[in-house]
Amino acid sequence: MEIFDYDNILLLPRKCRVESRAECDASVTLGQRSFRIPVVPANMKTVVNEDICVWMAQNGYFYVMHRFDLDNLQFVRDMKARGVYASISLGVKQPDYDTVDRLVAEGLAPEYITIDIAHGHADTVRKMIAYLKKHLPGSFVIAGNVATPEAVIDLENWGADATKVGIGPGKVCITKMKTGFGTGGWQLSALKWCARVATRPIIADGGIREHGDIAKSIRFGATLVMIGSMLAGLEESPGQTVEVDGKLFKEYYGSASDFNKGEYKHVEGKRILEPIKGKLVDTLREMEEDVQSAISYAGGTRLMDIRKVNYVVLGGKNSNEDLMM
Numbered sequence: 001m002e003i004f005d006y007d008n009i010l011l012l013p014r015k016c017r018v019e020s021r022a023e024c025d026a027s028v029t030l031g032q033r034s035f036r037i038p039v040v041p042a043n044m045k046t047v048v049n050e051d052i053c054v055w056m057a058q059n060g061y062f063y064v065m066h067r068f069d070l071d072n073l074q075f076v077r078d079m080k081a082r083g084v085y086a087s088i089s090l091g092v093k094q095p096d097y098d099t100v101d102r103l104v105a106e107g108l109a110p111e112y113i114t115i116d117i118a119h120g121h122a123d124t125v126r127k128m129i130a131y132l133k134k135h136l137p138g139s140f141v142i143a144g145n146v147a148t149p150e151a152v153i154d155l156e157n158w159g160a161d162a163t164k165v166g167i168g169p170g171k172v173c174i175t176k177m178k179t180g181f182g183t184g185g186w187q188l189s190a191l192k193w194c195a196r197v198a199t200r201p202i203i204a205d206g207g208i209r210e211h212g213d214i215a216k217s218i219r220f221g222a223t224l225v226m227i228g229s230m231l232a233g234l235e236e237s238p239g240q241t242v243e244v245d246g247k248l249f250k251e252y253y254g255s256a257s258d259f260n261k262g263e264y265k266h267v268e269g270k271r272i273l274e275p276i277k278g279k280l281v282d283t284l285r286e287m288e289e290d291v292q293s294a295i296s297y298a299g300g301t302r303l304m305d306i307r308k309v310n311y312v313v314l315g316g317k318n319s320n321e322d323l324m325m
């Protein structure tokens with residue numbers, strides 16, 4: 001297996017088929033809906049809040065609300081009251097089953113449900129998928145996180161409509177250091193490995209550091225990418241604003257950090273400061289433009305045309321040496 005990551009892959013252009021990048025369609029379909037770009041903000045407390053979710057839904061983007069210190073039921077009610085789709089996260093504990101029961105009792109079916117735990121290749125996830133498929137059969141179920149083809153096959157066989165791949169590549173992740181496991185450092189090739197067996201969409205989660213990494217993820221089999229750090233330092237980002245030496249930052253912490261958990265137990269995440277660098281609307285527009293450009297370099301007109309391109313594996317960061325075609 002080739003081992004590589006975002007910073008040592010480059011995609012190779014094919015003959016251009018458009019006269020303007022405006023002809024390139026960056027949209028993606030997940031379940032019953034299409035979204036403007038193949039990007040979803042990470043379901044983390046310092047990345048999304050209810051206002052951001054509403055705005056994203058109203059403006060044609062996919063979102064997944066986080067599941068921490070949140071009344072999921074009220075969130076779904078609010079989204080339905082505004083006439084937009086609901087996309088929530090669940091864990092696998094008894095309160096999560098209670099949430100499902102209450103949603104069913106109120107006749108509230110979220111359009112998307114993401115089962116979001118650290119080690120998603122687990123019987124607890126199998127049971128939750130089965131419960132959701134029985135009680136909320138209309139909801140599109142995303143399950144994760146996982147890191148291997150075996151896990152993707154199992155989750156799909158258990159009924160997941162999409163899987164989320166990435167254990168440990170996140171910017172505030174310390175899983176690799178704390179446990180010795182994960183896809184940190186080789187997330188892109190782990191994605192490629194998983195995509196070979198996937199028959200349903202994969203969301204590549206973690207490790208995106210540049211807009212070009214979105215196209216690279218699509219090339220290696222992702223349908224969407226989940227992004228945390230690059231969307232945590234925006235003016236609207238929910239993390240606390242912190243001033244250091246006259247410069248403004250937003251705090252960004254891991255969902256498995258003591259900052260999120262409120263205690264130091266099974267900690268696999270840390271807190272960092274992200275420089276504040278603009279507004280969400282501008283960042284998403286720039287991402288769309290960059291994906292449109294990527295499609296044009298791929299010689300295509302649609303997002304999945306990026307899958308057709310060749311690539312080179314570079315020797316290392318800043319290396320000019322092409323090792324593999």
Ligand SMILES: NC(=O)C1=CN([C@@H]2O[C@H](COP(=O)(O)OP(=O)(O)OC[C@H]3O[C@@H](n4cnc5c(N)ncnc54)[C@H](OP(=O)(O)O)[C@@H]3O)[C@@H](O)[C@H]2O)C=CC1
Nearest residue numbers: 091092116117118119145166167168169173175255256268
């Ligand atoms: N993508 C990634 O690399 C990672 C992401 N995270 C994120 O942090 C958040 C909290 O995750 P998580 O702690 O799972 O959520 P929860 O605290 O809700 O735990 C979910 C369940 O999984 C169990 N569990 C957690 N980790 C493991 C493990 N390694 N092996 C076996 N069982 C486990 C927990 O039990 P118990 O706690 O008693 O073991 C609990 O029963 C999530 O949003 C998750 O996505 C966390 C770590 C890695």
Ligand SMILES: Nc1nc2c(ncn2[C@@H]2O[C@H](COP(=O)(O)O)[C@@H](O)[C@H]2O)c(=O)[nH]1
Nearest residue numbers: 042170171173206207228229254255256269
């Ligand atoms: N190992 C951990 N991973 C975490 C934690 N909190 C979130 N995450 C994952 O990171 C991505 C975002 O990655 P980024 O590189 O875009 O910043 C997020 O979607 C989760 O999958 C954590 O505490 N530990």
